[in-house]
Amino acid sequence: MELSRTTLGIAAGIAGTLFLGYCVYFDQQRRKDPQFKKKLRERRQAAKNISRSSTLGGPLPDMNDHEAMQTFFLQQIQLGEELLAAGNLEAGVEHLGQAVTVCGQTQQLLSVLQQTMPAPIFHMLLKKLPEVSERLRASMKAGGNILQEEDVE
Template sequence: MELSRTTLGLAVGLAGTLFLGYCVYFDQQRRKDPLFKKKLRERREKAQHNATRSRTLGGPLPDMSDHEAMQRFFLQQIQLGEELLAAGDLEAGVEHLGQAVAVCGQTQQLLGVLQQTMPASIFHLLLKKLPEVSERLRASMTANGGTTLQEEDVE
């Protein structure tokens, strides 16, 4: 028994329509779920948090012996820190600024400038977080085979 093109076309059209109806029905059921918006918001926040965490080191760490690479890394961390602080993400902003301070050759001067330009509460948060950030950078550089930071560079 051979199916005609018309019958085959109708069968394919009917199957497509049923599949589309199935998709619409379950999409409506999903949207009616009282926890849908809460779950969606949590998933988006988690994705944003993971994206922020993946940028925490601002990409791969530069070679400590390459002065230009260190300078680019320093400037990138300052810029990211300022952007995140302006956006209201204090924790990530302080993390980036802490990394900039940790790789800076003139730590005391940079801390003095930051103290004058930042609100006191954020500056104190930076000071509290600085040892943790410095240790994480040191561990990351050691694990990547790079040279470690000098003790006088991290205070």
Template sequence: MMVSPKAVIGICAGVSATLFLGYCIYFDVQRHKDPDFKKKLRQRRRAKKQTCHKRPHTVFPDMKDHEAVQQFFLQEIQLGEELLAAGDLESGVDHLGNAVAVCGQPNDLLQVLQQTLQPQVFHLLIQRLPSVAPRLMKAQPAPNSSSLQEEDVE
């Protein structure tokens, strides 16, 4: 009786998958048996939480100063691209989100970014955009009543 090559390949794939799964389970059990596992896990989570809170806040330019906004936009795009190339997705996406927030035509920029970025990075950017707008609004000075009255008179 002759066994077909497809059957041999299927059996090899099944055995390989079973061995890999067993390997993963074995090392997961060994990791959990380590007496310092929970302590190390807590330390890593604390360190990550602290680095998230220590992230410097972006200083947005005055939106009325077109030249400052344009310079800020180019700076944020460049910094975002550099950080993404270096592998720092979190910071890179934050800077690209800042650029989208100050962009005059955000839909066009998002289309370009969708074509150039990896899909998971672009989805991360889309998820971060709602948190950028409130930071931008906080950074802008509140309009005083005298400037509103002057505009109303004209």
């Protein structure tokens, strides 16, 4: 019986070594491929472009224009999802926070986000929400869109 355990151990060691060699070989092939480097650069450039365009410096909608607010809300949700998918969590959470801030049904939106987002990212959103809300309100006041207390639900 001892011989079979030893043989099994050796076989497992050889199998592990072969698997590791397989992984290293194909990783090297992947890295040598000129298309891989090109695609990697394109992905990084796209992520940079998204994060550059993701600042709050863009035009803010008029709080009295329902259609403009809805468009802004949808843009912020879409941009937040794209940034999260690209791995830029901070900027993605920032945009989702802006969407939550301008949303008329905040509790329902937070409930949906809690169900669809991973818990750590949702908690990051909750922590960032007061900061984003205050920054958005300050930007609206500076832009002439003064947010009144009765406007906030």
